[in-house]
Amino acid sequence: MAKLLHIETSPRKERSHSMEMAQVFLESYRTAHPTDEVETLDLWTAELPPFNGPTLDAKYSLINGLEHTKEQAEAWKGVVQMVNNFKSATTYLLSLPMWNFGIPYRLKHYIDIITQPGLTYSLDPEKGYEGMVRGRTISVIYARGGEYGKESTVEDMDFQKPYIETWLRFIGFADIRPVVIEPTMQGQNKIDLVKAFVRDHVQKIAREV
Secondary structure, eight states, X not given: OOEXXXXXXOTTGGGOHHHHHHHHHHHHHHHHOTTSEEEEEETTTSOOOOOSHHHHHHHHHHHTTOOOOHHHHHHHHHHHHHHHHHHTXXXXXXXXXXXXXXXXXXXXHXXXXXXXXXXXXXXXXXXXXXXXXXXXXXXXXXXXXXXXXXXXXXXXXXXXXXXXXXXXXXXXXXXXXXXXXXXXXXXXXXXXXXXXXXXXXXXXXXXXX
């Protein structure tokens, strides 16, 4: 059965612009794909395993071809469970706000957990890095208070969209479908116009993935 995994990264819930458009996406997706499983992973309520000393040691043991110690093996279990849940999906929706030109720290924590050798990427001395999450589609809804497009004067301050899409390509995604909601801090009339345009785009993506 096909499965959509929605990774929810805003703690603002009903006040969140990214969440509002995510719900529009999910409604259209469920209508277009009524038999698909839909799972939401709320990073603010999920129990993310710590990425601490034992977990890091377990990662580098794998990179260096060493056996895990008992402590490392126990720490690595949580990582593997998170990665298996992530890789159980056939298509994805990631909704996120911009925080201080970047991403929420809970999303960074999640990325650090699931970006692991032998699980989401491989490293070959001759071929280099190769992503292992291939043949899948991800739609990404970005919400930002300002305008960071190429026509703006602050494009180089956008560490949200370039970072996320670099990471996604690194772990194997080739089909990335971005939706940008901006600016969200220039008055209600402006927001309403932006959302009216974005809503149609989001619904179209949801029907086609």
